[in-house]
Amino acid sequence: MSIKAVNIKYIYNEGTPAAVTALDGISLEAERGEWVSVVGHTGSGKSTLAQHLNLLLTPSSGTVSIDGARVAPGSREARDARRKVGLVFQYPESQFFAETVREEIAFAPSNWGVGGAALDACVAEAASSAGLSPSMLGSNPFSLSGGERRRAAIASVLSMKPDYLVLDEPTAGLDASGVRGLTATFKDLCSKGMAVIHVTHDMEIAMSMSDRIAVLERGVLAVSGTPERVAEYLSERPVKGLVMPPSVRFAQGLREKGVRVPLASRVSGIIEALEEARSRRGR
């Protein structure tokens, strides 16, 4: 079970002199339970790709399939597919309209005819998955702190019970503790079988959380694969605007000193590699 984009090409203002090719033959797949990060510089096409996954944009050419079925734009299947794919925009709280957090979260399922106890259960579950305390359900969304608002907006997507969660810079503008909290929430959803497609330029989160990373450069896939493969590639061929996290730069330095260490190691992995190197040299 996966969401799969194959050979997506997308041209903004197609057929006009202002035509711009935003995506040029991108393929990407995310299985349920997987965390796939899409990284790249501003203007690399990350957000355009995210909007294809939720069928907000129709590719100029190429296909999107969900759970094995190709989804033609405008079809009945496309509408159903959109329920399976939840998209959280950057600054999602700018789209709040309801007076309470509860109404905000209940909006989509109640539109689908869910009501009564089933709706309450659905709201409670979404709120708890997003890390929102039940006491906040009665609050006005605009009275919440930045981190809580973001959680409320995410809960209102989770209430649709999506199988695939597409997040476009979900932690933008949050402080350090807000970023950590949300990242843990996404990892938890992932371990429960949801696919997380995370659009970001935070390489530290991408390196430490992802099963796979896709690097976009001006609408083309520069490299994709495990964090280790991507770190190896980027250390040979840096991509403008992507800064490797300190642990990777430190690991690169260690390799130059002859210490064997995977580039995508966490801090604990780096220490292990150093201890091994020390015991080998001590002998």
Added chain:
Amino acid sequence: MEQGPIFSIQGAEFSYKGASSPAVKNVDLSVASGEWVALLGINGSGKSTLAKMMNALLIPTRGACFVMGMDTSDPELAAAIRQNVALVFQNPDDQIVASIVEEDVAFGPENLGLPSETIRARVDRALRLTGLSEMRRRGSYSLSGGQKQRLALAGALAMEPEALILDESTSMLDPEGRASFLNCLRELNARGITIVQITHRMEEVAHASRIVVARSGEVAWDGSPDFFWEEKCAGFGFDIPQELELLRSLRDGGFVPAGTKPAVHDLLEALCL
């Protein structure tokens, strides 16, 4: 040079016109010549107001601020103060005045009425230190954001100030530009120039000899970086940078000596296997 502090802020308060509460209050701060002070704080904590006070751009509404013994509230001393203390803003477009790079750098020393050879020597040196020598004939406004920031720094250096105040002056630089900017600052500081640096980047803080944290207009903490890293970083809501996590683990494992700075470059250099 006198031995007194380069900056001495005494019981200072500053309120912007029409503001309900002061932007800066109860600040006592003394900075000695040759120090490198990192000034941290969230948005609205009063850091930039404090920086402008140190350059006599803002005069305390209560209390006093002295720069090398000169009272900033005396308008006759303002020119002398600004010759000695250069402020580099976050947005370089705020301080680029000439249309050609080298002319912009020469602007300050020309206003001092220096002989033309001295001006040329200062401009050459400032351009070299900031890595702009090859762009000296370029149009100032054709430069990239990062190059403009280096140009703003070059203009400040050409004044040969005793102290530099940097208000998020590296925000537009890419990682390489930032590294060379920091190297430049290190060199200047090694020559005795006092640096007061406002920044959000922990990697830059690593070079400071002292850390001051502003909160709600007051100095909430003032001390050595080592203690800051150990005790205070998370307490003030700053992110614990991965560099610091690396430093702690490396030090606990005996791979780097105590006192190593939490920057990738320093950690690699100090590494002993």
